[in-house]
Amino acid sequence: MDIQNIGFIGLGLMGGSLSIALRELGNSYHFIGLDHNAEHAQKALQLGLVDEIVEDLDAISHCDVIFLSVPVDGIISIAQQFGSLKETCTLIDLGSTKEKISNSIPSEIRANFVTAHPMTGTEKFGPSAAVSHLYKNRVVVLCDMEKSGKHQQKVAKTLFTAIGMNLVYMDAKEHDRHAAYISHMPHALSYALANSVMKQEAKESILALAGGGFKDMSRIAKSSPNMWEDIFRQNKPNLLEAINTFQYELKKCQNMIEKEEWEALNAWMKDANSLHDIL
Amino acid sequence: MDIQNIGFIGLGLMGGSLSIALRELGNSYHFIGLDHNAEHAQKALQLGLVDEIVEDLDAISHCDVIFLSVPVDGIISIAQQFGSLKETCTLIDLGSTKEKISNSIPSEIRANFVTAHPMTGTEKFGPSAAVSHLYKNRVVVLCDMEKSGKHQQKVAKTLFTAIGMNLVYMDAKEHDRHAAYISHMPHALSYALANSVMKQEAKESILALAGGGFKDMSRIAKSSPNMWEDIFRQNKPNLLEAINTFQYELKKCQNMIEKEEWEALNAWMKDANSLHDIL
Numbered sequence: 001m002d003i004q005n006i007g008f009i010g011l012g013l014m015g016g017s018l019s020i021a022l023r024e025l026g027n028s029y030h031f032i033g034l035d036h037n038a039e040h041a042q043k044a045l046q047l048g049l050v051d052e053i054v055e056d057l058d059a060i061s062h063c064d065v066i067f068l069s070v071p072v073d074g075i076i077s078i079a080q081q082f083g084s085l086k087e088t089c090t091l092i093d094l095g096s097t098k099e100k101i102s103n104s105i106p107s108e109i110r111a112n113f114v115t116a117h118p119m120t121g122t123e124k125f126g127p128s129a130a131v132s133h134l135y136k137n138r139v140v141v142l143c144d145m146e147k148s149g150k151h152q153q154k155v156a157k158t159l160f161t162a163i164g165m166n167l168v169y170m171d172a173k174e175h176d177r178h179a180a181y182i183s184h185m186p187h188a189l190s191y192a193l194a195n196s197v198m199k200q201e202a203k204e205s206i207l208a209l210a211g212g213g214f215k216d217m218s219r220i221a222k223s224s225p226n227m228w229e230d231i232f233r234q235n236k237p238n239l240l241e242a243i244n245t246f247q248y249e250l251k252k253c254q255n256m257i258e259k260e261e262w263e264a265l266n267a268w269m270k271d272a273n274s275l276h277d278i279l
Numbered sequence: 280m281d282i283q284n285i286g287f288i289g290l291g292l293m294g295g296s297l298s299i300a301l302r303e304l305g306n307s308y309h310f311i312g313l314d315h316n317a318e319h320a321q322k323a324l325q326l327g328l329v330d331e332i333v334e335d336l337d338a339i340s341h342c343d344v345i346f347l348s349v350p351v352d353g354i355i356s357i358a359q360q361f362g363s364l365k366e367t368c369t370l371i372d373l374g375s376t377k378e379k380i381s382n383s384i385p386s387e388i389r390a391n392f393v394t395a396h397p398m399t400g401t402e403k404f405g406p407s408a409a410v411s412h413l414y415k416n417r418v419v420v421l422c423d424m425e426k427s428g429k430h431q432q433k434v435a436k437t438l439f440t441a442i443g444m445n446l447v448y449m450d451a452k453e454h455d456r457h458a459a460y461i462s463h464m465p466h467a468l469s470y471a472l473a474n475s476v477m478k479q480e481a482k483e484s485i486l487a488l489a490g491g492g493f494k495d496m497s498r499i500a501k502s503s504p505n506m507w508e509d510i511f512r513q514n515k516p517n518l519l520e521a522i523n524t525f526q527y528e529l530k531k532c533q534n535m536i537e538k539e540e541w542e543a544l545n546a547w548m549k550d551a552n553s554l555h556d557i558l
Contacts, residue, residue, distance in 0.1 A: 119488050119489070119490040120491065121490065121491070121492070138490065139487060139489075141488060168487055168488065178485045179488060181475065181476055182486070182488045182489050182490070183493060185472075185475075186493050187492065189468060189496065190492075191547065191548050192525055192531075192532055193465060193528075194554040195554075196464075196527075197460055198551070198553065198554055199524070202453075202456075203557065204557060205449070206460050207461070207554075207557050209418055209461045209462070210398070210558055211400065211417065211418070211461070212399065213400070213465055213466065213498075214465050216495040216496065217465045217469065217495065217499070218554060218555075218558070220495070220496070221552065221555075222554075223548075225546075225548035226545065228548060229548065232536055232541075232544065233541060243536075245475045245478070245479075246471060246472060247533075249478075252471075253470065253471055253522075254519065257511055257519060257522075260515075262508050262512060265511065266504045267504075269502075269504035270504050271477060272500040273473075273500065273504065274477065275473040275476065275501075276501050278482065279494070
């Protein structure tokens with residue numbers, strides 16, 4: 001497994017943090033970056049996240065490994081633009097939804113492709129947000145791996161393991177349904193919670209009382225609207241199902257409070273406690 | 280301001296952590312504890328949270344300061360049981376809702392009483408959960424302070440300031456409404472989120488994907504059902520109003536996704552981002 005040149009398409013939080021983590025492995029990789037946002041590209045170069053910046057796909061397609069960390073629409077569009085790639089090239093996308101990506105990759109490069117979702121992030125974005133520990137001890141979901149070449153499977157597993165990630169395998173359809181519950185719907189809740197308070201006349205006095213619970217629950221409401229608009233769009237049916245499930249549970253809670261069914265409410269809270277036996 | 284004996288009625292997370300923080304001030308206070316849970320009382324003694332355990336209110340009522348950190352119903356009931364108290368005795372309750380408490384304190388001891396709500400906690404409970412930093416840099420809301428004696432106001436301000444808290448003043452009614460938004464409703468959301476996932480057949484596979492966002496949002500779903508049943512009961516009308524407000528925002532989000540109004544959704548997310556300009 002000979003890796004020399006690594007390409008990064010998209011130099012934000014995810015791509016930038018990956019570059020730092022791979023650099024820390026101490027191999028003498030050469031990092032090539034591409035970002036349609038010229039400011040981000042220059043910032044990434046300045047921060048040492050990449051060794052050179054290129055302007056188009058042709059100038060990055062000779063790399064041994066190419067990471068795609070741009071919104072899902074961008075990944076799908078870029079996948080169409082690669083012609084053929086050398087047999088040993090591994091393209092790894094880090095998109096937050098997987099089914100549309102997995103199904104849209106042109107057959108000429110399907111074996112080159114590994115479609116992955118690292119379950120990590122922060123509410124910050126852009127190359128300046130990149131940090132070395134973003135991937136460590138986190139799960140990466142590898143989807144539809146039987147469609148990737150043997151070499152590509154090996155490269156992806158080796159690199160993600162080397163930066164300290166735990167590998168989980170899943171088909172893309174299942175991934176998208178699960179991600180709606182564990183990530184996408186919770187983001188919708190956090191945005192809705194933030195807006196619930198922001199619409200109050202006394203919002204400053206309310207926020208003066210914020211403790212750790214509220215801060216934790218509203219943290220991901222800082223996340224990038226552009227990124228999350230894209231994810232919500234890509235995973236619409238699963239997300240709506242997860243929101244419905246949540247609304248059903250909250251309605252149940254509301255009814256028990258209204259009818260003063262305290263014993264049932266207590267039992268429902270105990271059910272929720274049991275999450276942490278698994279998590 | 281001469282303080283020698285400090286009483287703690289309720290030796291759980293809140294009372295225990297307060298004892299540690301006050302002990303760290305280096306004064307030679309004598310700590311007297313009372314807890315109807317004999318196991319907790321013994322544990323608190325063993326951990327050095329208190330210097331002695333007593334069995335009834337009479338044996339604690341001579342203290343210079345008495346903290347009441349039991350559920351709200353308990354605070355109200357205990358307040359009725361004190362006869363008269365010495366003029367220099369300061370009773371400080373730490374209940375999570377304030378209006379019912381403030382209105383129910385017998386007039387003979389109203390000046391002795393300070394009704395406070397430290398905006399802090401963890402999802403853990405009991406004396407073993409006590410930690411030294413629980414109160415540091417957190418807000419404590421002091422309610423209806425004009426009803427407390429001058430001496431009692433001074434004692435409460437001095438002690439809370441000494442352990443690193445930031446004082447906020449509010450009337451009890453306003454406090455309860457604000458706390459519903461910033462603390463009580465978010466707990467209902469966290470419980471409902473945990474239950475949404477726990478009801479899924481594939482819950483283990485879903486939870487395998489949990490990243491920081493989900494962990495943050497489900498953390499307070501670990502909280503004590505007994506404690507939160509009590510809070511929900513005490514603050515029913517405000518909590519139901521806050522849940523309604525949240526449901527309206529989530530419904531709005533759901534509608535925009537259903538109708539694919541991506542621009543409006545993006546703007547709604549940007550509104551939520553602005554929370555963090557204030558927080």
